[in-house]
Amino acid sequence: MSAHVDRNKIPRSYREYLALMKDMGELVEIDDEVDWNLEMGAIFRHAAETLAPMPVFNVVKDAAPGFRAADWGMGKSSHPGQPWRRLAVMMGLPPETPLMDIQAAYIEAKENGQAHPPRILDASEAPCKQNKWTGDQIDLNKIPAPLAHDGDGGRYLQTAGLNILQTPDGRWTNWSTNRAVIIDAQTMTGQWWPKQHNGMIWGMWREQKRDMPWACALGVSPVASTQAASRIPAWVDEYDMASALLDEPLDMVKCETSDILVPADAEIIIEGVVEYGTTEPEGPFGEYPGYLPDETTPFPRQKVTCVTFRDNPVLPMSIPGVPIDNCHVTMGFFISSDSVVALKKAGLPVIDGMYLFEAAILWFVIRVPTDWHERTGWTLDEFMNRLGNTFWTQHVGDTVTKILVVGEDIDPSDVQQVVWAFASRNHPTFTTYFFPELQAFGDGIESYHVARELAENRGTSLVVYACLENADRVGRPEKRVMSFEKNYPAPVKQKVLDNWERWGFTS
Numbered sequence: 001m002s003a004h005v006d007r008n009k010i011p012r013s014y015r016e017y018l019a020l021m022k023d024m025g026e027l028v029e030i031d032d033e034v035d036w037n038l039e040m041g042a043i044f045r046h047a048a049e050t051l052a053p054m055p056v057f058n059v060v061k062d063a064a065p066g067f068r069a070a071d072w073g074m075g076k077s078s079h080p081g082q083p084w085r086r087l088a089v090m091m092g093l094p095p096e097t098p099l100m101d102i103q104a105a106y107i108e109a110k111e112n113g114q115a116h117p118p119r120i121l122d123a124s125e126a127p128c129k130q131n132k133w134t135g136d137q138i139d140l141n142k143i144p145a146p147l148a149h150d151g152d153g154g155r156y157l158q159t160a161g162l163n164i165l166q167t168p169d170g171r172w173t174n175w176s177t178n179r180a181v182i183i184d185a186q187t188m189t190g191q192w193w194p195k196q197h198n199g200m201i202w203g204m205w206r207e208q209k210r211d212m213p214w215a216c217a218l219g220v221s222p223v224a225s226t227q228a229a230s231r232i233p234a235w236v237d238e239y240d241m242a243s244a245l246l247d248e249p250l251d252m253v254k255c256e257t258s259d260i261l262v263p264a265d266a267e268i269i270i271e272g273v274v275e276y277g278t279t280e281p282e283g284p285f286g287e288y289p290g291y292l293p294d295e296t297t298p299f300p301r302q303k304v305t306c307v308t309f310r311d312n313p314v315l316p317m318s319i320p321g322v323p324i325d326n327c328h329v330t331m332g333f334f335i336s337s338d339s340v341v342a343l344k345k346a347g348l349p350v351i352d353g354m355y356l357f358e359a360a361i362l363w364f365v366i367r368v369p370t371d372w373h374e375r376t377g378w379t380l381d382e383f384m385n386r387l388g389n390t391f392w393t394q395h396v397g398d399t400v401t402k403i404l405v406v407g408e409d410i411d412p413s414d415v416q417q418v419v420w421a422f423a424s425r426n427h428p429t430f431t432t433y434f435f436p437e438l439q440a441f442g443d444g445i446e447s448y449h450v451a452r453e454l455a456e457n458r459g460t461s462l463v464v465y466a467c468l469e470n471a472d473r474v475g476r477p478e479k480r481v482m483s484f485e486k487n488y489p490a491p492v493k494q495k496v497l498d499n500w501e502r503w504g505f506t507s
């Protein structure tokens with residue numbers, strides 16, 4: 001591995017990250033007033049789909065003075081040779097770092113760093129407490145939340161923040177991004193799926209017939225953002241992972257209306273309770289597979305008790321749609337990193353893996369070493385069955401239904417290579433494995449589900465496609481690959497390269 005996280009270079013707050021993006025030419029500030037009603041969404045989508053810089057909306061219609069909104073970052077860049085620079089620099093890595101090297105460096109830093117107990121600040125020292133709305137002052141409609149897509153069920157305020165919750169016994173604090181929409185000035189609702197940790201913890205409070213204290217931190221520091229989509233096991237705090245990544249304590253501060261600790265440098269903190277026994281219709285919201293689901297689901301009311309915010313706060317946003325946007329990168333990158341760690345911990349011979357962004361993170365591409373057979377003594381059938389049974393029985397395996405296993409020569413983040421391997425190395429019958437007895441959380445937001453599945457609210461079929469060249473003939477020589485790199489003797493290649501420019505080729 002060639003890249004290592006430089007902790008000194010990690011931006012310390014969302015604001016510092018935005019300033020760095022501005023310096024790097026990755027950000028455009030719009031000073032004209034823009035409308036939250038579809039206009040912000042259209043600008044965001046056009047920017048994502050053309051690989052333009054990240055938009056920052058300095059003036060949004062109906063927002064309280066000073067409130068801004070921005071792309072929360074980490075999307076793909078059009079900068080030549082540096083597509084993942086917005087992600088790389090967030091972790092103190094050089095902007096040209098290739099995606100799989102960013103993954104290796106991120107995993108290494110998280111595994112080697114130490115979690116430090118939080119430094120708990122007094123409210124007077126915490127930037128997120130510079131301003132405060134309580135009681136009748138609370139008006140969520142004055143925060144520049146977008147009606148993001150035509151067809152969304154409302155203005156989604158929480159698309160890129162951290163929901164922070166504690167179990168009733170206080171032993172586990174979970175951070176995760178789960179969307180939420182404004183119902184009225186002081187009420188929201190959002191997704192509280194029982195299989196997600198936020199829904200799991202809410203279930204514990206509901207069993208006790210109690211309202212659950214809840215906080216949402218919007219515009220958090222890069223190390224905290226890395227944990228927004230993390231899929232570490234239950235009863236493990238995402239705070240510890242963020243702190244390990246930095247190998248430092250994080251500055252935290254207590255909420256005004258509960259004992260929940262929130263990142264002190266967050267742009268906006270929404271405090272409240274998730275009520276026992278009430279519901280509101282949630283959805284639809286345009287989603288990351290690239291479609292608008294057509295259903296609403298009853299989810300609990302989130303009653304807001306206090307809002308605190310920095311001066312001139314910036315609301316971070318993720319407005320998902322067709323790939324590649326910041327939702328694919330953030331969700332795909334961080335969940336794939338956790339998936340690789342989980343598979344390795346289970347003893348599977350895995351090098352790395354990526355939820356392919358171009359495939360709307362619906363393909364988990366896993367790279368395995370050429371000598372997997374010698375290492376394990378397993379047949380291909382054994383290996384693939386173990387893989388599926390390990391992955392889809394863990395929390396980490398709940399968001400994806402298709403796995404592609406590729407060999408050492410394929411970069412799992414390179415769509416061209418992955419598509420070639422899938423097309424030429426997967427046998428549609430003999431090296432394709434189904435897992436009818438297992439279920440993923442799959443909530444039907446992809447476009448391929450048949451009506452019966454949706455009606456039964458079942459997970460979808462799970463499949464592993466082995467795309468290994470030596471799949472059914474372990475021990476036999478591999479087919480030779482007909483490429484410049486692999487097929488020609490070194491002196492011939494060298495001669496070609498040495499004369500390339502002189503002959504008039506430019507790249």
Ligand SMILES: Cc1cc2nc3c(=O)[nH]c(=O)nc-3n(C[C@H](O)[C@H](O)[C@H](O)COP(=O)(O)O)c2cc1C
Pocket residue numbers: 159160174175176177178179180191193195196197198228229230231232318326327330331399
């Ligand atoms: C930008 C973004 C938006 C997300 N939106 C949702 C969402 O609305 N609902 C949901 O269940 N998961 C959503 N996720 C995925 C979860 O954050 C992810 O599954 C995470 O593992 C959940 O945390 P947990 O493991 O603590 O449950 C989103 C992730 C990202 C990066």
Ligand SMILES: [Mn+2]
Pocket residue numbers: 174175176197230231232233234236238
């Ligand atoms: Mn969790």
